[in-house]
Amino acid sequence: MALLISVLQRIGYALALLIAVLVLNFLLMHAAPGDIADTIAQDMGGADAEVMERIRRDYGLDLPVWQQLLRYIGNVAQGDLGYSFFFQVPVTDLLIERVPATLLLVITAQLLAILVGVILGVIAARRPNGFGSHMVTLLALFGYSAPVFWTGIMLLICFSLWVPLFPSGGMQDVTLEGGLFERVLDVARHMVLPVITLASIFLALYSRLCRASMLEVLGADYIRTAKAKGLSEGGIVFKHALKNALSPVVTLAGLQFSAVVSGAVLVETVFSWPGLGTLALQSILARDTPTILGILFFSSLVVVVVNLITDLVLRLIDPRIRTGAA
Amino acid sequence: MALLEVQNLRVELKTREGIFPVIDDLSFSLEEGQNLALVGESGCGKSMTALALMGLVPHPVGRIAGGSIKFNGEDLVAASDARMRAIRGNDISMIFQEPMTSLNPVYTTGEQIAEVLRRHQGLGRKAAWENSVELLDAVGIPTPRQRAEVYPHQMSGGQRQRVMIAMALACRPKILIADEPTTALDVTVQAQIFDLLRDLEREFGTALILITHDMGAVVEMADRMIVMYAGRKAEEGPVDAVINTPLHPYTKGLIACVPHLMDTITEDRPELFEIPGIVPPLSRFGEDACLFRDRSDQCTQKCYECRPAEVKIGEQIVACWGAE
Amino acid sequence: MTDQTQPAPKARSPLAETAEMFLKNHAAVVASIVLIAIIIAAIIGPPLYADDPFEMVWAPFSPPGEEGFILGTDYLGRDMLSMILSGARVSLAIGVTAAFVSVFIGITIGALAGFYRGWVEEVLMRFTEFFQVLPTLLFSMVIVALFGASLVTVTVAIGVVSWTAVARITRAEFLRIRELEYVMASRAAGAGNMKLMFAVILPNALPPIIVQAALMVGTAILFEAGLAFLGLTDPNVISWGQIIGSNREAILSEPFAVTIPGVAIFITVLAISLVGDGLNDALNPKLRAR
Numbered sequence: 009m010a011l012l013i014s015v016l017q018r019i020g021y022a023l024a025l026l027i028a029v030l031v032l033n034f035l036l037m038h039a040a041p042g043d044i045a046d047t048i049a050q051d052m053g054g055a056d057a058e059v060m061e062r063i064r065r066d067y068g069l070d071l072p073v074w075q076q077l078l079r080y081i082g083n084v085a086q087g088d089l090g091y092s093f094f095f096q097v098p099v100t101d102l103l104i105e106r107v108p109a110t111l112l113l114v115i116t117a118q119l120l121a122i123l124v125g126v127i128l129g130v131i132a133a134r135r136p137n138g139f140g141s142h143m144v145t146l147l148a149l150f151g152y153s154a155p156v157f158w159t160g161i162m163l164l165i166c167f168s169l170w171v172p173l174f175p176s177g178g179m180q181d182v183t184l185e186g187g188l189f190e191r192v193l194d195v196a197r198h199m200v201l202p203v204i205t206l207a208s209i210f211l212a213l214y215s216r217l218c219r220a221s222m223l224e225v226l227g228a229d230y231i232r233t234a235k236a237k238g239l240s241e242g243g244i245v246f247k248h249a250l251k252n253a254l255s256p257v258v259t260l261a262g263l264q265f266s267a268v269v270s271g272a273v274l275v276e277t278v279f280s281w282p283g284l285g286t287l288a289l290q291s292i293l294a295r296d297t298p299t300i301l302g303i304l305f306f307s308s309l310v311v312v313v314v315n316l317i318t319d320l321v322l323r324l325i326d327p328r329i330r331t332g333a334a
Numbered sequence: 335m336a337l338l339e340v341q342n343l344r345v346e347l348k349t350r351e352g353i354f355p356v357i358d359d360l361s362f363s364l365e366e367g368q369n370l371a372l373v374g375e376s377g378c379g380k381s382m383t384a385l386a387l388m389g390l391v392p393h394p395v396g397r398i399a400g401g402s403i404k405f406n407g408e409d410l411v412a413a414s415d416a417r418m419r420a421i422r423g424n425d426i427s428m429i430f431q432e433p434m435t436s437l438n439p440v441y442t443t444g445e446q447i448a449e450v451l452r453r454h455q456g457l458g459r460k461a462a463w464e465n466s467v468e469l470l471d472a473v474g475i476p477t478p479r480q481r482a483e484v485y486p487h488q489m490s491g492g493q494r495q496r497v498m499i500a501m502a503l504a505c506r507p508k509i510l511i512a513d514e515p516t517t518a519l520d521v522t523v524q525a526q527i528f529d530l531l532r533d534l535e536r537e538f539g540t541a542l543i544l545i546t547h548d549m550g551a552v553v554e555m556a557d558r559m560i561v562m563y564a565g566r567k568a569e570e571g572p573v574d575a576v577i578n579t580p581l582h583p584y585t586k587g588l589i590a591c592v593p594h595l596m597d598t599i600t601e602d603r604p605e606l607f608e609i610p611g612i613v614p615p616l617s618r619f620g621e622d623a624c625l626f627r628d629r630s631d632q633c634t635q636k637c638y639e640c641r642p643a644e645v646k647i648g649e650q651i652v653a654c655w656g657a658e
Numbered sequence: 659m660t661d662q663t664q665p666a667p668k669a670r671s672p673l674a675e676t677a678e679m680f681l682k683n684h685a686a687v688v689a690s691i692v693l694i695a696i697i698i699a700a701i702i703g704p705p706l707y708a709d710d711p712f713e714m715v716w717a718p719f720s721p722p723g724e725e726g727f728i729l730g731t732d733y734l735g736r737d738m739l740s741m742i743l744s745g746a747r748v749s750l751a752i753g754v755t756a757a758f759v760s761v762f763i764g765i766t767i768g769a770l771a772g773f774y775r776g777w778v779e780e781v782l783m784r785f786t787e788f789f790q791v792l793p794t795l796l797f798s799m800v801i802v803a804l805f806g807a808s809l810v811t812v813t814v815a816i817g818v819v820s821w822t823a824v825a826r827i828t829r830a831e832f833l834r835i836r837e838l839e840y841v842m843a844s845r846a847a848g849a850g851n852m853k854l855m856f857a858v859i860l861p862n863a864l865p866p867i868i869v870q871a872a873l874m875v876g877t878a879i880l881f882e883a884g885l886a887f888l889g890l891t892d893p894n895v896i897s898w899g900q901i902i903g904s905n906r907e908a909i910l911s912e913p914f915a916v917t918i919p920g921v922a923i924f925i926t927v928l929a930i931s932l933v934g935d936g937l938n939d940a941l942n943p944k945l946r947a948r
Contacts, residue, residue: 025787025788029788029792036804039804040804149928149932149935150928152876152927153927153930154924155887155899155920155924155927156880156884157883157887157902158883158902158924161909161916161917161920162917162920164909165909165910169910176910228435229432229435229436230435230436230438230439233436233437233438235390235422236388236390236427236428237423237450237501238418238419238420238422238423238424238453238454239419239449239453240419248438248441251440251441252439266790266792266793266794269793269796270793270794270795270796270884273793273795273799273888274795274884277888288796289799289888292799292800292803292888292890300799300800300803301800303796304793304796307793307796308792311792312791315791326439326440327440
C-alpha cells in the first residue's frame with residue numbers, strides 16, 4: 009500500500025515535470041522573434057496583413073497568453089504537438105516515424121554501457137592497484153575527454169574505411185532482399201558503430217563509478233561476515249557486494265539519460281541514423297519550431313519515463329528504499 | 335590432542351613505516367567445549383588473532399609470517415583457500431562487534447542464515463529456510479517465521495546480534511569466536527546476549543573464544559583467559575586463578591579498574607577504567623624488550639633489554655621479569 | 659600526553675599543503691604544463707603565425723606537410739594550423755565563460771537552497787531536477803536556433819543547461835557547513851544572512867566547487883564542439899568543432915581534416931580532466947585512499 013502511494017506520487021511528480029517542460033516550450037515559442045503566421049507567410053512567399061490576421065486567428069494567436077498556454081497543453085494531452093510546415097505533416101506523425109530508431113539506439117547503448125561498465129568496474133575493484141584497475145581509470149578519462157561525435161568519426165574511419173567491417177551510415181540497406189532474419193541482421197550490422205560510440209562516454213562513467221562503489225562495499229562489515237561464512241569468492245563479489253554496489257550506478261544511469269539523448273543527436277548525425285536526432289537537426293536548420301519543440305518535449309518524456317523505471321529498479325535492489333527507511 | 339593448538343603464531347602488518355608483528359610469538363590451546371577469553375585493550379592483537387584463526391588476515395596488508403594453527407591436528411596456516419572456506423562458517427565461525435553493519439542490508443535475515451546451511455550442509459532451498467526459521471526461534475526471536483522475511487534494517491541491534499549468532503551456530507561449529515559481541519549494544523541487551531551465548535554454546539557443545547576488554551564478561555563466560563598486550567601474551571590461566579592472584583602488572587591494572595568484579599552482572603556495573611598511558615604504536619611491537627615497561631611502576635633495567643620469557647607459576651603462565 | 663618518538667607534523671598553510679599534494683601527482687603536473695602551452699599558443703599563436711585562417715592559401719584538402727602547411731588545408735584550402743590556433747581561442751574562451759556562467763548560476767541556486775532550507779530549498783531543487791530532465795544538447799540547440807547563432811547565445815545556451823551539478827554540490831556543502839560551530843558563532847555574533855552565506859560558508863564550501871568548475875570548463879568545450887559540429891555556432895568565427903563539422907562531408911575521403919581538430923579537443927579536455935582530478939585529490943585528502 010505504501011509502495012503504491014509512493015509510486016503514484018512519483019507518477020504525479022513526473023506529470024508535473026512534463027507540464028513544466030510544456031510551459032518552457034511555450035515560453036520559448038513566444039520569446040523567439042516571429043510567430044507561426046510569419047513562418048507560414050514566409051512559406052507562401054509573403055502575405056498581406058489581412059491574411060496574417062486570419063492565420064493568427066485560426067491558430068488562436070489573438071487569444072490571451074494564458075488561454076494559448078492552456079490550449080497548447082490540452083492539445084499535447086490529446087497527442088497533438090502541432091503541424092510541421094517544413095515536412096508538411098503533423099509533428100506527432102513525424103515523431104512516431106522517427107522514435108523507434110532513436111529508442112533502439114539509445115536503449116541498446118545504455119544497456120551495453122551499464123553491463124560492460126559494471127563488469128569492468130568489478131574487475132578493477134578486485135585488484136585496486138592492478139593493471140586492470142589502472143586501465144579502467146584511463147579508459148574513463150579517455151571516454152570522458154573525447155568528443156562523442158569525434159569518437160564516432162574515428163570509429164567510422166577505422167572500421168568502415170580502413171577495415172570495412174561495418175557500413176558507414178544509415179540504419180538498413182534498402183537494396184537488401186531477404187527475410188526478416190536477414191533484415192534484423194542488417195540493422196544489427198548498421199547499429200554496431202553508433203551503439204559503441206554512444207556507449208563509450210557512459211561506459212567510462214559507469215565503470216569508474218562501479219569501481220569506486222565496489223571498493224567501498226568490499227570494505228564493509230557485511231562482506232567480512234560473508235567471508236566468515238565460508239562463501240566462495242564469486243558468491244561474495246557477485247551476491248553480497250555487487251547488489252549493494254549497484255545502487256549508485258543505477259542512480260547515475262537514470263540521471264545520465266538526458267545526456268544519452270543529447271549524445272544521440274550527435275551520434276545520429278555522424279552515422280546518418282534516421283532518428284529523432286537527425287530530425288532535430290533538420291528541423292532546426294529549417295527553423296521548423298513546432299517540430300523541434302515537439303522533439304524537446306518527447307525527449308523529456310522519455311527521460312521522465314526512464315527516471316520512473318530507475319526508481320522502480322532501485323526499489324527492487326535496495327529494500328531500505330522499498331520499505332521507506334534510510 | 336587439543337581441539338585447537340596455536341603455536342608461535344606471528345602475524346605481520348605492512349605499514350608505511352615498515353613491517354611489524356601485530357601478533358608476536360603467541361601460543362595457546364583450546365579443548366573441546368572449553369570457553370577461552372582473550373582480554374586486553376584495543377590494539378593488542380585480540381581481533382587479529384581471531385582473524386588469523388579464521389584465515390581472514392586482511393590481505394595484502396597483513397600476513398601470517400610464522401607459527402601454526404592446528405585444528406583437530408590440521409594446520410590451518412598451510413591449508414588451501416578452498417579448505418579454509420569449507421572450515422569457515424562450518425567448523426569455526428565468528429560473530430562480530432557491529433551487528434548494525436555486519437548483516438547485508440539487501441537480503442532478508444532468513445536468507446542470510448539459510449545461505450550458510452546451503453553452503454556447508456548441502457541443504458536445499460526449502461530445508462535451509464525451514465532450518466533457519468528454527469534457528470531464529472532458538473536464538474529467542476519471537477514469531478521467527480515472520481522475522482525471517484524482514485531485512486536487517488527493520489530489526490533492533492540486539493535482534494540483529496541474535497541473527498548473527500543464529501548464523502554462526504547454524505552448522506553447529508566446533509569453535510565459535512565472538513569478537514566483542516555486546517560492545518555495541520545496550521547494557522540490558524548485553525546480559526541477554528551473554529545468557530543466550532552461554533546456553534547455546536553448552537547445548538551445542540561448542541568451544542567459545544570470547545574476545546573482550548570487559549573483565550565482567552570474562553568472569554561470567556570463560557573457563558580460561560589469556561591477557562594480551564601489544565601482540566604478546568602477558569598472562570594466561572584459569573579465570574579464577576588469574577582474577578584472584580594476577581601475576582602480571584597489566585592484569586592487575588585491568589582487574590583494579592573493575593571494583594566489584596566477582597559480583598554478578600548487573601545493569602549498573604561500571605565501565606572499565608583505563609590504565610595510565612597507552613598501548614605503544616605498532617612500530618614498536620617487534621622490540622626485544624618489555625612493551626609494558628612505560629606503564630608499569632615495578633620495572634627494572636632488564637625490562638628495557640630483553641623480552642620477558644613466559645614462565646609457568648602454579649596454574650598460570652606469565653611473561654614479566656617482575657613476576658614471582 | 660604521549661612521549662612517543664613520532665615527530666609532530668609541521669603546521670603548514672592549507673594552500674601550501676594542497677600545492678604539495680598537487681605537485682606529487684605527476685599526471686596532473688604534466689597536464690597543467692600541456693594546458694598552459696595550449697593557452698599560450700592560443701594567445702600568441704594567431705598574431706605570430708603568418709596565415710589568415712579565413713584565407714584560401716592552397717589547394718583544398720592538401721595532406722599535412724605538403725608545401726609547408728604542417729597540418730594541411732581544409733575543404734576550402736585554408737591553412738589548418740592557422741585555423742586550429744584561431745579555434746583554440748574560441749573554444750577556450752567559450753569553455754571558460756560558459757563554465758563561469760554555469761558555476762555562477764549553480765552556486766547561487768545551491769547556496770540559497772542549502773542555506774534557507776524549507777520551501778526555498780524545495781522549489782529550487784525541483785527547479786534543478788527540471789533542468790536535469792531536459793536533454794541538455796537539444797535544449798541549447800533550441801536556444802541557439804531561436805535566438806540566433808552568436809558567441810553570446812552559444813555561451814549562455816551552454817551555461818544555462820549545465821549548472822545542475824554545481825547546484826547540487828553547493829547545496830550539499832551548505833547543508834553540511836551551516837551546522838558547524840563557526841557558522842553558529844558568526845550567527846551569534848550578529849552576522850547577516852548574506853554575510854553568512856557568502857563570507858562565512860561559501861569560502862569553506864569552495865574546494866569541491868572548484869574541482870567541479872575545472873571539470874565544467876572541459877564539459878563546456880565538448881559542448882561547444884558538439885554545437886559547432888552541428889553547425890550551430892557563430893558563422894563568423896572558427897572553432898575546433900566547427901572545423902570538424904565543415905569538413906564532415908569528406909570524412910571518408912580526407913580523414914586527416916576531421917582527425918586533427920578532434921585531437922586538439924581531446925588533448926585539451928584530457929588535460930583539463932587530469933588537472934581537475936589532481937585538484938580533487940589535493941583538495942580532498944580523505945578521498946585519496948580510494
